[in-house]
Structure formats: structure tokens, C-alpha cells
Amino acid sequence: MIPVAFDYSAPTTLDEALTLLADAGEDGKILAGGQSLIPVLKLRLAAPHAVIDLGRIDALRGIREDGDHVVIGAMTQHHDVATHPLVAEHANLIARATQTVADPQIRHRGTFGGALVHADPAGDLPAAALAMDAVFHIVGPGGERTVAAADFFVDLFTTAVGDNEILTEVRMPKKTAWVSDYQKFTRVAQQWSIVGVAATLRIENGRIAEARIALTNMGSVPIRVQAVEQALIGCAIEEDAIARATASVADGTNPPSDLNGDPDYRRHLATVLTRRAVLNAA
Amino acid sequence: MVQTTITVTVDGTSYTDQVEPRMLLVQYLRETLGKTGTLIGCDTSNCGACTVHLDGVSVKSCTMFAVQADGHEVTTIEGIAGADGLHPMQTAFHENHALQCGFCTPGMIMASIDLLRENPNPDEQMIRDGLEGNLCRCTGYQNIVKAVRSAAETEAAKVELGATIPVGQPS
Known part of the structure; x- marks a missing residue:
């Protein structure tokens, strides 16, 4: 399968990329790791006139700490996120979720920022970023702005990043010594999540002191479940107590219906997977 | 164009x-x-x-x-083959009958070499997870996993052998 022809540019600076993007107008498309965009182009579901490849902008790649935050450059490959010691130490939920993305070859090319801006409702990273209270740094012609995770995911495949803007990095408050799990339910290898659950917890004296829970593919955007986070506080690490605290996780959700399952099946899965994620994390 | x-x-x-x-x-x-x-x-x-x-x-x-x-x-x-013959992973696939129709083989071998580069001593589950991105429609996975395991053991044996040979002696 061959994409429709396009003009290609590979800027080496962010400023250059922003100019190219502005010049391309509505017909421009940013290429990050390409592991979602290239299949879409090959299937001719999209036919941008101009493709602007961010792969040669070194400044967009890398993981660093900045005070009490971990910062992941938008063009950092999944493999690097999944194996980086800073992520393991301060954002282990992100490491857990990233390890489940697609397969090794795709994790070598696909990028953290690319997956987040793509905002596939079945993608694994949006829920993890939401649970981590991530803040998104977006640059456009008017300068830089920041958007909290709760406002970043707007709808199916739609984020707060405008047509003429680029996501540069994602900052997350360190959750050092928190424990995490990402439960992903699929039928076969490398399938998209039918449902996924991101859980990260701070445990004190054998009880849950703080919790963050977010769901993948239970709606058009990832869903943070604060009622369950509250219910988990003070909970002992014990199956019955955790099952009670997480039982309502799917309440009020409107998950999609497809060949993999109807909404009731997904609500059931979300409940089971949340219990497992919390128990596994703890 | x-x-x-x-x-x-x-x-x-x-x-x-x-x-x-x-x-x-x-x-x-x-x-x-x-x-x-x-x-x-x-x-x-x-x-x-x-x-x-x-x-x-x-x-x-x-x-x-x-x-x-x-x-x-x-x-x-x-x-990947050197002047002195097949790459050790190619040999391992050959010796373990890790191909049936052979269509997936080039990709399987390239993925397997990378798998061992990252984890030189994977167990069976790690090999299966590491080859998640490669499909064999003959479903010949059993021998593919065996071949990767065998390549890992062969390499480990070589390293161990190398370590016991005193410096300056021909290997």
C-alpha cells in the first residue's frame, strides 16, 4: 500500500518546524514516530499535502528531571521511556503502560508524544498520563502554553493541540515510591486494549494513602475515576476491601460497543481489571 | 514528482x-x-x-x-552472515527446524537477534513476549522459541569458554 504523494520536510529546529507547519496550513501533518500515521497514510484514510517530520529535532527527545518533576520529550521513543531509570523511579506507571504498547519494533519507533497527540481511545498512554497528573507543553505561533491532562484529551483522536501547534514535552510530578500497574485486556498479541486500567498508589503502613485510577477505552477519552481513588484511601491491601472500593469504577461510563464486546462487557472488565491493577500494584 | x-x-x-x-x-x-x-x-x-x-x-x-x-x-x-558462514541465529533456526514455509523467517531472525542483544539470556516467556511483533502463520512458534533459546545458550557457552582462556593464548 502506497500513500498519496506528499511534500516532505525534516526540520532540525522547533522554530523551523512551526514555520513549515504554518506554511502548510490545514493540509500539513506532523510525523512523529509514524507508527500510527504511516498506516493511516498507507490506507489512505488521510492524505496530507505536507508531512513535517520531527525526527531530526534532537531537542524534542530525552528524559530528564526538573526539581520535583520528570520531563519526557515528545519525541522520546517508547522503548526509551519504558527502560529509563528516571521513569522507573519517579513515574513507574508510565513505564508499566509503555511496556504494553504494541510490540518491540513499534516501541523502537513510536514516540511518547506521538501516541498522546494521536489520542486513540484504545491507546494505553493517555490513561497513564491522566493518572500521573501530566502537564502538556504545547508550542505554537503565539508561544508556549501548558494544558493539564484533564483538559488535554478532547474527543476521539482529538487533543488540545491546535492545527498549528506542536507538543514539545510532558511534565509529571514525581510519584517516587508510588507503586503501579497497568492492566490491559486483549484477546491476542499486540491487539489494542479492549479495556485498560492504570493504577498508581502510595502505600503507608500497609494501607493505601493515595490513589490514582484511570481507564482506557471506556469512552472517547481516558477517564479518571476520583470516586474510586477516594474510596481506596485507608484501604488495607486485601482483596475483599479493594473489591468493595473499586466496585463502582464503571458507574456512569459509556464505553464503545464493537466486535470485542458490548458496553456491559466492558464495564464488567473495567471492574475486574481495576481490582487486579490495585492488587498487583500493591 | x-x-x-x-x-x-x-x-x-x-x-x-x-x-x-x-x-x-x-x-x-x-x-x-x-x-x-x-x-x-x-x-x-x-x-x-x-x-x-x-x-x-x-x-x-x-x-x-x-x-x-x-x-x-x-x-x-x-x-548478517559473516565471511565464515551463517549468523549464529541463522544456524540456530536451521538446526532447530524453526521454519516451515519460511515466509516469516527473515523477520523472525532479525527480531530474535535484537531480542538477544537486549536480553542475552531470556527465558521462554521473555522470548515469546519479545517476538510479539512477529507472526508465523504456520504457527511454528515452538521451534522458533527453541532456536532463540539455543542461540542464547550457544553464545553464553562461548562467552564462558572465552573467559576461562588465559589472555594471550589462542582461543
């Missing part, structure tokens, strides 16, 4: 060519360079038959443009 000039090192040889930006890396390898050892299977980044190494790590060459490889180094299944 606008063409872009790229220079890519493939299997140790540097090539400079004019390509359309929409040309996939796998097309470039097969159609421009004639390296048909890398196969196109599903063409949708599921099956892994097109796996090659880009700067030493496994990637799916059907899900990358040739222009993205400009200035980089690509290794295909055609570039």
Missing part, C-alpha cells in the same frame, strides 16, 4: 539514491536495492516479516519511509 536524495548504509554498503518521500523503506530495500530477502507480509505493521535493524535496533520497514533512514544504517537479513 518531487524526489529527495538520501544516503543510507545498507548491509555495510553506502547507497545514495533519489526517492519519492512516500516510498517505504521496505520498498526501497526490495525495489531500488534489490534486497528481496526482506519480505512484505501484512503491509500493516502487524506481522513483522519486514523487520530490519535501523542503527542496530529492530524496526518494521513497512512502517517507515526511506527518507527517514537518510543518514542511518540499515541491516537486513542479507547482511
Whole structure:
């Protein structure tokens, strides 16, 4: 399968990329790791006139700490996120979720920022970023702005990043010594999540002191479940107590219906997977 | 159509060519360079038959443009055998009957080499997880896993043997 022809540019600076993007107008498309965009182009579901490849902008790649935050450059490959010691130490939920993305070859090319801006409702990273209270740094012609995770995911495949803007990095408050799990339910290898659950917890004296829970593919955007986070506080690490605290996780959700399952099946899965994620994390 | 000039090192040889930006890396390898050892299977980044190494790590060459490889180094299944014969992973596949129809084999071998580079001593589950991006429609996974395990053991034995040989002695 061959994409429709396009003009290609590979800027080496962010400023250059922003100019190219502005010049391309509505017909421009940013290429990050390409592991979602290239299949879409090959299937001719999209036919941008101009493709602007961010792969040669070194400044967009890398993981660093900045005070009490971990910062992941938008063009950092999944493999690097999944194996980086800073992520393991301060954002282990992100490491857990990233390890489940697609397969090794795709994790070598696909990028953290690319997956987040793509905002596939079945993608694994949006829920993890939401649970981590991530803040998104977006640059456009008017300068830089920041958007909290709760406002970043707007709808199916739609984020707060405008047509003429680029996501540069994602900052997350360190959750050092928190424990995490990402439960992903699929039928076969490398399938998209039918449902996924991101859980990260701070445990004190054998009880849950703080919790963050977010769901993948239970709606058009990832869903943070604060009622369950509250219910988990003070909970002992014990199956019955955790099952009670997480039982309502799917309440009020409107998950999609497809060949993999109807909404009731997904609500059931979300409940089971949340219990497992919390128990596994703890 | 606008063409872009790229220079890519493939299997140790540097090539400079004019390509359309929409040309996939796998097309470039097969159609421009004639390296048909890398196969196109599903063409949708599921099956892994097109796996090659880009700067030493496994990637799916059907899900990358040739222009993205400009200035980089690509290794295909055609570039892994040395002057003294097959790559140890090729030997392991051969000896363990790790192929039936053979279509997935080039991609399986390239993915397996990368798997051992990252984890030289994987157990069976790690091998199965590590080959998640490669499909064998003959379902010959059992012997593929066996071959990777055997390649890991052979390499480990060599390292151990090497360590016991005093410096300065012929190995």
C-alpha cells in the first residue's frame, strides 16, 4: 500500500518546524514516530499535502528531571521511556503502560508524544498520563502554553493541540515510591486494549494513602475515576476491601460497543481489571 | 514528482539514491536495492516479516519511509552472515527446524537477534513476549522459541569458554 504523494520536510529546529507547519496550513501533518500515521497514510484514510517530520529535532527527545518533576520529550521513543531509570523511579506507571504498547519494533519507533497527540481511545498512554497528573507543553505561533491532562484529551483522536501547534514535552510530578500497574485486556498479541486500567498508589503502613485510577477505552477519552481513588484511601491491601472500593469504577461510563464486546462487557472488565491493577500494584 | 536524495548504509554498503518521500523503506530495500530477502507480509505493521535493524535496533520497514533512514544504517537479513558462514541465529533456526514455509523467517531472525542483544539470556516467556511483533502463520512458534533459546545458550557457552582462556593464548 502506497500513500498519496506528499511534500516532505525534516526540520532540525522547533522554530523551523512551526514555520513549515504554518506554511502548510490545514493540509500539513506532523510525523512523529509514524507508527500510527504511516498506516493511516498507507490506507489512505488521510492524505496530507505536507508531512513535517520531527525526527531530526534532537531537542524534542530525552528524559530528564526538573526539581520535583520528570520531563519526557515528545519525541522520546517508547522503548526509551519504558527502560529509563528516571521513569522507573519517579513515574513507574508510565513505564508499566509503555511496556504494553504494541510490540518491540513499534516501541523502537513510536514516540511518547506521538501516541498522546494521536489520542486513540484504545491507546494505553493517555490513561497513564491522566493518572500521573501530566502537564502538556504545547508550542505554537503565539508561544508556549501548558494544558493539564484533564483538559488535554478532547474527543476521539482529538487533543488540545491546535492545527498549528506542536507538543514539545510532558511534565509529571514525581510519584517516587508510588507503586503501579497497568492492566490491559486483549484477546491476542499486540491487539489494542479492549479495556485498560492504570493504577498508581502510595502505600503507608500497609494501607493505601493515595490513589490514582484511570481507564482506557471506556469512552472517547481516558477517564479518571476520583470516586474510586477516594474510596481506596485507608484501604488495607486485601482483596475483599479493594473489591468493595473499586466496585463502582464503571458507574456512569459509556464505553464503545464493537466486535470485542458490548458496553456491559466492558464495564464488567473495567471492574475486574481495576481490582487486579490495585492488587498487583500493591 | 518531487524526489529527495538520501544516503543510507545498507548491509555495510553506502547507497545514495533519489526517492519519492512516500516510498517505504521496505520498498526501497526490495525495489531500488534489490534486497528481496526482506519480505512484505501484512503491509500493516502487524506481522513483522519486514523487520530490519535501523542503527542496530529492530524496526518494521513497512512502517517507515526511506527518507527517514537518510543518514542511518540499515541491516537486513542479507547482511548478517559473516565471511565464515551463517549468523549464529541463522544456524540456530536451521538446526532447530524453526521454519516451515519460511515466509516469516527473515523477520523472525532479525527480531530474535535484537531480542538477544537486549536480553542475552531470556527465558521462554521473555522470548515469546519479545517476538510479539512477529507472526508465523504456520504457527511454528515452538521451534522458533527453541532456536532463540539455543542461540542464547550457544553464545553464553562461548562467552564462558572465552573467559576461562588465559589472555594471550589462542582461543
